Every structure is written in structure tokens, then in C-alpha cells.
Amino acid sequence: MNKINSIRKDWSLIETLIAEDRKILDIGCGDGGLMEQLENNRNAITHGIELNRDLAANAIARGFNVVHGNAELDLSQYSNNSFDYVILSQTLQAMMKPKDILSELLRIGSKAIVSFPNFGHWKIRLQLLISGKMPVTESLPYTWYDTPNIHFFTIKDFLNLCNEMNIVIEKSIGLTSKGRQFDISESVTGVNFFTHEAIFLLSYKNFEPIKIKSLKKVFAKNSVIAN
Amino acid sequence: MKTKFTNDTRLESEIAYFENINLKLESGDIIESFKLAFKTYGKLNTDKTNAILVCHALTGDQYVAGNNPITGREGWWSRMVGPNKPIDTNKFFVICSNVLGGCAGSTGPKELQNGIDVAYGGNFPSVTIKDMVKAQSLLIESLNIEKLFSVIGGSMGAMQALQWAIDFPDRILNIIHIAGALKHSAQNIAFHEVGRQAIMSDPIWKNGKYFENSEVPERGLSVARMIAHITYLSENAMHRKFGRKLQSRDIISFGFDADFQVESYLRYQGKSFVERFDANSYLYLTRAMDYFDHDETFRKNIEFSHNPNNHLKYLIVSFTSDWLFPTIESKMIVNQLNSLSREVSFLEIDTDKGHDSFLLEEPQLDHVIKGFLTNNFAKIDE
Numbered sequence: 001m002n003k004i005n006s007i008r009k010d011w012s013l014i015e016t017l018i019a020e021d022r023k024i025l026d027i028g029c030g031d032g033g034l035m036e037q038l039e040n041n042r043n044a045i046t047h048g049i050e051l052n053r054d055l056a057a058n059a060i061a062r063g064f065n066v067v068h069g070n071a072e073l074d075l076s077q078y079s080n081n082s083f084d085y086v087i088l089s090q091t092l093q094a095m096m097k098p099k100d101i102l103s104e105l106l107r108i109g110s111k112a113i114v115s116f117p118n119f120g121h122w123k124i125r126l127q128l129l130i131s132g133k134m135p136v137t138e139s140l141p142y143t144w145y146d147t148p149n150i151h152f153f154t155i156k157d158f159l160n161l162c163n164e165m166n167i168v169i170e171k172s173i174g175l176t177s178k179g180r181q182f183d184i185s186e187s188v189t190g191v192n193f194f195t196h197e198a199i200f201l202l203s204y205k206n207f208e209p210i211k212i213k214s215l216k217k218v219f220a221k222n223s224v225i226a227n
Numbered sequence: 228m229k230t231k232f233t234n235d236t237r238l239e240s241e242i243a244y245f246e247n248i249n250l251k252l253e254s255g256d257i258i259e260s261f262k263l264a265f266k267t268y269g270k271l272n273t274d275k276t277n278a279i280l281v282c283h284a285l286t287g288d289q290y291v292a293g294n295n296p297i298t299g300r301e302g303w304w305s306r307m308v309g310p311n312k313p314i315d316t317n318k319f320f321v322i323c324s325n326v327l328g329g330c331a332g333s334t335g336p337k338e339l340q341n342g343i344d345v346a347y348g349g350n351f352p353s354v355t356i357k358d359m360v361k362a363q364s365l366l367i368e369s370l371n372i373e374k375l376f377s378v379i380g381g382s383m384g385a386m387q388a389l390q391w392a393i394d395f396p397d398r399i400l401n402i403i404h405i406a407g408a409l410k411h412s413a414q415n416i417a418f419h420e421v422g423r424q425a426i427m428s429d430p431i432w433k434n435g436k437y438f439e440n441s442e443v444p445e446r447g448l449s450v451a452r453m454i455a456h457i458t459y460l461s462e463n464a465m466h467r468k469f470g471r472k473l474q475s476r477d478i479i480s481f482g483f484d485a486d487f488q489v490e491s492y493l494r495y496q497g498k499s500f501v502e503r504f505d506a507n508s509y510l511y512l513t514r515a516m517d518y519f520d521h522d523e524t525f526r527k528n529i530e531f532s533h534n535p536n537n538h539l540k541y542l543i544v545s546f547t548s549d550w551l552f553p554t555i556e557s558k559m560i561v562n563q564l565n566s567l568s569r570e571v572s573f574l575e576i577d578t579d580k581g582h583d584s585f586l587l588e589e590p591q592l593d594h595v596i597k598g599f600l601t602n603n604f605a606k607i608d609e
Contacts (some may be wrong), residue, residue: 053574057574057576060598060599061595061599061602064572067571077568078565079567079568135594
């Protein structure tokens with residue numbers, strides 16, 4: 001699959017995870033392609049944030065609500081639970097602090113959708129094993145010294161992190177390098193080996209009632225604010 | 228409300244007279260009657276949905292496009308407003324009025340006081356951005372336009388656009404806010420104060436009564452303009468334009484003539500400004516900007532307003548080299564709107580042209596303004 005097809009495929013799978021008439025924040029929204037798709041097909045209300053100036057300008061000129069800014073610095077401005085879904089497509093591995101971003105996604109949104117290339121795919125493992133060099137593949141096409149992808153991780157790593165952060169995986173879709181699609185949760189064995197790209201629908205588990213700790217209204221934790 | 232309209236042939240401008248209206252100003256003062264000079268471009272459609280108000284900056288006027296009879300030059304935003312321009316007058320009905328306190332035909336210090344044959348001068352009451360917007364809203368009402376599609380402005384114009392969003396959100400659909408801020412910063416007030424001091428220390432100013440002898444405090448006003456003009460540029464832009472190049476000479480004069488091109492340019496800017504702008508107006512309008520402050524109140528005003536404002540769309544634009552209204556100021560507005568989940572778009576345009584960028588050739592500004600207006604208009608037109 002080439003890069004563009006891969007993104008289109010990603011978008012159409014993300015669309016399947018989203019209900020009608022919802023409010024959505026697309027992080028790294030580019031020129032608004034996914035936002036347009038979700039407005040047209042899901043009647044969504046969309047907002048976006050984009051780091052690249054020209055892409056942000058194009059998205060704004062197409063009439064979308066897009067803020068030119070850096071997700072790692074600017075997500076704090078959004079209020080708790082102000083979106084139904086927050087989408088981070090193919091970017092988690094390029095973030096400085098992926099764990100912080102992940103908790104931000106679920107603070108801002110009731111649900112988060114995260115997609116990423118799986119560094120545990122067999123081709124990548126094989127490349128490193130045989131050549132002894134950092135792998136360069138179709139979905140990760142950069143050499144080690146100029147890659148924007150600074151935090152490589154596998155599906156297993158991601159599942160462990162979700163577990164550690166009490167994040168519930170509501171749905172998970174895997175794609176093989178040939179574009180075949182399967183449910184990650186149902187095919188446990190070898191999934192980390194064959195999944196080329198993964199898409200997760202996430203939410204927090206164990207909602208507790210809001211605790212007000214003092215008269216100053218200090219809330220116990222962001223994650224306890226009920227859905 | 229009955230409003231008289233006349234056409235001033237000398238000013239090539241329409242004038243709206245609001246008589247016995249007792250406009251109450253923020254200061255508590257009342258202006259019994261006032262007039263606003265305005266220009267319109269394009270045609271109002273039958274549903275009256277295509278009206279756009281353009282708000283001018285400190286030294287602007289109602290001549291946004293076409294010929295400006297005062298300067299004999301093109302309107303101040305004629306590159307932006309006109310047929311097939313980003314604010315397309317084939318599609319939109321564009322209104323631009325000279326602000327209250329201005330000097331291009333609207334009621335201001337150089338106009339005659341009600342009932343007497345003497346100009347206001349220093350007797351003119353202090354006006355604020357809120358007062359200017361209130362006067363504009365009466366003009367829009369008298370033109371029988373219930374809802375403006377958009378209010379657009381840069382710098383002081385951006386302040387007015389923001390004030391519209393706060394005071395009359397139910398009468399607009401979106402604002403385009405360029406190179407503005409929630410408040411006028413201490414540094415900006417400081418520069419304005421230097422300008423005002425230059426005017427007031429000119430012996431011809433005479434507490435604002437210079438018109439009695441048909442004189443103009445030229446020196447003071449031109450120095451004020453020179454200072455202000457520096458703040459509208461950036462160091463890089465100045466260096467690119469002038470560097471240390473000498474003016475009409477090969478060697479320095481060891482005197483205080485305008486040796487350098489940049490000096491000569493500033494002197495020219497000051498001199499030509501005096502020909503078109505009233506010194507008292509400059510005092511009043513800079514003061515209005517200084518008093519602008521929604522730093523603490525903007526969020527509350529938007530969140531708890533009794534006027535419905537959820538529908539408003541905001542386009543906020545800043546420029547990388549603008550040190551008068553830096554990007555951080557625009558981002559404060561964006562942050563507050565985002566924290567309220569409002570429909571806001573923001574772009575910081577990369578340019579070295581400083582605060583004045585909004586008046587100059589910036590293709591990305593044209594691109595976002597045109598697209599924002601066209602696509603959002605298509606949505607309401609469906």
C-alpha cells in the first residue's frame with residue numbers, strides 16, 4: 001500500500017468507529033480531509049489542530065474550524081470532556097511524550113481513536129535481525145537520523161500502556177501489509193507479528209462519581225469525571 | 228429611530244444623521260446627535276444575508292476600496308475588497324464607516340458641536356471601542372440589516388470586531404480578527420503616550436483649540452506618526468527596505484539632515500499624515516485603543532452572555548513579526564474560545580512585514596479570508 005491509500009484506508013476505518021452527530025477533534029488534521037469525510041458521512045461537528053502552517057491555512061480556507069498549533073503544547077486549552085471523540089491518526093509515534101498525549105486525548109474526549117504503525121511487524125523484526133540496521137519500511141520510510149517518528153512501539157507495548165493507564169480498548173482493528181482487516185482482540189496469537197497498522201477506540205474504565213475534596217473544589221482526578 | 232441619509236459630494240461619502248438620539252457613552256457622557264460617514268460596495272441581496280462590516284484601524288477611514296478623495300489615492304484595503312477580491316463585492320455587500328471620534332466625516336473633535344458653530348476640539352467626550360461599535364450597530368439598524376454575515380478588521384478594527392462578538396453576537400454570524408488582542412498592552416499604551424505627548428507639547432496644539440486660528444500642530448502630529456510607524460514595521464523589514472542606505476547623497480553630512488533613507492522615509496510618512504488626519508482625533512482614538520481591555524472579562528462575557536453567541540464563528544489571524552500585537556495575544560483569544568468549545572480557526576502567518584502585514588501583500592491572508600467567507604457563506608446559503 002502506498003502512503004495515500006494507507007491514509008484513506010485509515011480514515012474509512014476510523015469512520016466506522018464513529019457514531020452519527022458527534023463532536024470530534026482531529027489532531028494533526030492536515031487540510032481537513034478526514035474532517036470533511038466525517039462531516040459528510042457522519043454529520044459530525046469537527047474541530048482540528050494542525051502544526052503545518054500551509055496545511056492549516058488550506059483547511060481554514062475550506063471552511064473548517066482549524067487551529068494552527070502544536071498538539072503537545074496546545075491541547076491543554078480544551079476543556080474536560082468537550083468532545084465525543086478525539087482522533088490521533090498515525091502520529092503517536094512522532095510525539096515527544098506519547099503517554100501524556102494519550103491521557104490528554106481521554107481528558108478532552110469521551111473516547112479517543114488512535115492509529116499507528118506496528119513496530120512489531122515481522123518485516124521490521126526481520127530487517128533488524130538480519131541486517132542489524134534500523135528498519136526502513138513502506139509505513140516507516142525514514143532513516144534513523146531524519147525520522148519524525150521518535151517513539152517506536154509495538155501493539156504489545158501499546159496494550160501494556162493502556163493497561164497501566166486503566167484505559168479500556170473498546171474496539172481494535174488490525175491491518176496486514178496487504179490491507180487485510182481483522183479484529184485484534186479476537187486473534188491473539190501472532191497478532192503483534194502480522195499487524196502492519198493498528199487502530200484503537202479507547203475510553204477510560206471505572207468511572208467513579210466526582211469527588212470534591214475540599215471547599216476549593218479540587219477534583220480528584222480528570223479521569224473520574226463521569227461520561 | 229429615524230435616520231436621515233445624505234450624500235456628501237465633496238467627501239464622496241454617504242452620511243447618516245442620528246438626531247436627538249442621546250447616545251450614551253461608556254464614560255457616562257451623552258452625545259445628543261451624531262453622524263457617521265460610510266461607504267458601501269456591492270449589492271445587498273434580497274434576503275439581506277450578505278452584508279459584511281469592515282472596521283478600519285487607527286488612522287483608517289470609510290474609503291476601504293475605490294478612490295479616497297482625501298488622499299487622492301486608492302482605498303486602504305483595496306487589495307482585499309472589490310470585485311473578485313478576497314472580500315468579493317460581486318458576492319457581498321460591504322459596509323465601512325468612519326469611527327465615532329474619527330476625522331473623515333463622522334462626528335469627532337473636528338466637527339461642529341450640536342447647536343453651536345464651533346468645533347468640539349478638546350471638548351469632545353472620550354469615546355471607547357464599545358462606543359464606536361454601538362454607533363456602528365445603529366448604522367446597521369438604520370440600513371435595515373438585521374444580521375451581518377461578518378465583521379472584519381485588523382488592529383483597532385480587530386478590537387471592534389471582538390466588541391461586536393461581545394455586545395451584539397445575535398446580530399452577526401462570524402468575525403475575522405486580524406493582528407489584534409484582548410487588551411492594549413502596557414508597551415502599546417506607552418508608544419501611544421509618546422505620540423500624544425508629541426502632539427500636546429506642540430505650542431500650536433493649544434489644548435485642542437488650534438482650529439480657532441486655522442492652524443494645525445503639524446510638528447507634534449508628524450512626530451506621533453513617525454513613532455507609530457516604526458511600531459507597525461519590523462526590524463527585518465526595515466533592514467530589507469532601507470538598511471543603512473543614504474538618501475540623495477554619497478557621504479554622510481555630519482549634521483542632522485535626513486542622511487539615511489529610513490529618516491527621509493519617516494519624515495515623509497509624518498508629513499503626509501498631517502495632510503489627512505486631525506491631531507485631536509489622533510488623541511481620542513489612541514485613547515480609545517488604550518482603554519480596550521477584555522483580558523479578564525472576555526471569557527465570562529462569551530460564556531454567560533444573555534445574547535446567544537454559540538453560533539459565532541471566529542477566524543483569528545496573527546503575524547510572526549508583529550511585535551505590537553504579537554501572536555501570543557491572539558492565542559489568548561483562541562485558548563479562551565477553545566476552552567469554551569467555540570468554533571474558532573487560527574493561523575499565524577509567516578512574514579517579516581510586522582503589524583502592517585494585514586494591509587500588505589500576504590497571499591496566505593487573502594487565501595484564508597476568501598475561503599473562510601466563501602465556504603461559510605455557502606453553508607448558510609444552502
